Amino acid sequence: MNLRIFLTGVGGQGTLLASRLLGEAALEAGYSPLVSETHGMAQRGGVVISTVVLGDWQSPIISPGEADVLLGFEMLEAYRALDRCHAGSLAIVNTAVIIPYTVSTGQGRYPDPERLLSLMAGQVGRLLAFDAGALARQAGSQLAVNMVLLGALVAADSLPFSGEDLRQVVQQHTKPRFLEANLAAFRMGWDAARNPGNWRRGGA
């Protein structure tokens, strides 16, 4: 299976850990994955992008129009990365909003999330959108948005390994005191993807 996954979010949301865990799960499944990360700005509220590439591809990064999966950790950043998608892409979007500083200081306006979602739904093959931030808090850690989204991704049947495989990788790489919340968040993401009401286009 050839697969290109593009992850985007805001510093502190755990995009790098999510991409690494996808890579580790792929390695376990016998692939030679490539995981490309942007470093340096993660602590400072900037955009953090990473990619996971599997299969025959040797390039670690993803050109415009070539992501099979877009994992958007934040509404605006997911939309900003829409040009990475093609007509058959699966997009999974956390609808929770993180207001950029330019907006909070009145230099710009945050676009209407519903409008962004409807524009996205018209462009990609499948669109799953839900408030992963709320689920993460419900699971016991607002830092577990990445686990929610990983659970949703594996439930959307686009990965060459099972939910149980990925769950085990999550378990191996989680510190004991976060384990319960992380696994709960993972499960909630899974359930969110199984809820037809969260699909704006296509389905699991």
Added chain:
Amino acid sequence: MLELLTGQPGERRLLLGNEAIVRGALEAGVALVTTYPGTPASEIGDRCYVISRHRDLAFEYSVNEKAALEVAAGAAAAGWRTMCSMKHVGLNVAADALMTLAYVGVKGGMVIVNADDPSMFSSQNEQDNRFYARLAGIPLLEPANPQEAKEMVAAGFALSEDLGLPVMVRTTTRLSHTRGAVTLGELAPRPGPGRFLKDPFHLVMVPAVARGAHVRLLAKQAQAQARAEASPFNVISGSGPWGVVVNGVPAAYVADALLTLGLEGQVTLLRLGFSHPLPEKLLVDFLRGVQQVLVVEELEPFLEDGIKAIAQAHGLTLPIRGKGEGLFSRLYEFHPALVRQVVAAAFDVPTPAAPVVAPPPEQALPERPPNLCPGCPHRAMYYAIKIALRDLGVEAIFPTDIGCYTLGLLPPLSMADYLICMGSSITTACGISRATGRKVVAFIGDSTFFHAGLTGLANAVHNRHDLLLVILDNGTTAMTGQQPHPGVTLTPPDYPGKPIAIDGVVRALGVERLWVVNPYKYKESLAATKEALQAAGVRVLISQAPCRLYAERLQGRKSRARFQVKGVCAECHHCLEYFGCPAMYLKENGAAQMAIDPDLCSGCAFCGQFCDAIRPVKTG
């Protein structure tokens, strides 16, 4: 971090390019590693630091790249295998040492890991450091993926010992920060004490010795070229009249392009991993077997120009294309689709239909630039200086330096007017001040001050310049991941380095007017700033408060205090216009009332000192 010390030979691990470099060095028996942190090379040093606390490996965060290279050179002269890592502009700092180290040579293998940054993800320029290998006359290895990075570092040590020359391994940001499957080898034991054999008429570069050393260097380059001809890192695959030459990470883009275009095996592909000196015989054979050549390399036409020169010398007139005709740009990082399009255009084959791309949004999307953290001490100091200048009715020019505080460039702080490189704040301030006669306030961080500020400050004092230097001392090298430096007050557990007090250094350099303030104490820092601004000559104000992120991480606890707009917001927007903490926001789009996001507020208590409406609140 210690996972780099575990694992059985043959086991596959998902390693960053930078981690693969460290593993390769450990498998080659490296005895000493030095570095000055810089993105994208930083993880090399950081992993080595942790390993050095658990295994017999000598490691140091050097004061700058020149010191790092020289420490590594000295140990290599004593027979140890040594590695020195840095970002590309770091090699400018170390270049003086590098040029003559090539004359002196090495006994133990020495690998210089140089990380270039095409697209300038975190750098002030995108210079192509392959030219340094040519300028110094040392071999150059360019890995394409983490597995190759590990292999080339290990091979680099052996090559270095065989030739008696340091070897450069050049990565780019994309390789340094890509994880890939790496098959582990055996860790090698570290050797015992090194032995330095006195040999001054080969090792002391006075002119009479250097003249002979240059002759030896040219002879070593001829040997290096012979090694490049036979190197397993220089391989030809496929066949056919179309030739492609590629180095490093772009080799992956070419491989994907040939796959997508259905050209696999139908192009004669030369991958150059050992790319300086160029393997002339191999290239001539390659050029004779094809009708046209496309050279794929990021940044400068380093290979392309070299191959054209070889073709000319052998009377070969086939087209050699790349940057010369503008098929490829000299700007920025490549990506798979870009390379695919150029390959298709160069060989006139059809490309797959252009992918569907989303329409532009109806409004410009708001940007999300990186910012100083909530509670950052730099912002508090910048605020005091802005207010002091406003109160005094003075405008100032702000030469700045390299670190987190460079983000003071952004509005509303707008505290950066001029920047070249590490240490340039102080010296360029001297020139600006002398030429304009205006008030000049220069900013430098503590790590940068030790790296390249000491000489500039001595210069300023000695030549009786007029400037206020603000040393933004947060106790660590924050921007690159909180590495220690000589002035550290915050250190990782067990850090063995001896701290050097900055104020003592400043006084010893002859500075007579010195203020040390805690930037979180607004009234005190404002008063000191006003005094310092009004004084003449070289004055130094040290703003001393720990990097908040790092202090929290080291102590494992966060401040529980939070601040909110509890009084009546006067809607003056002073906080927005002068302070700009990311935790502050306008209540709604277009509204005038300010609010503070309790999830982002760090509890630093600074804003409550300039606005009466902001008060502390208790949190759980």
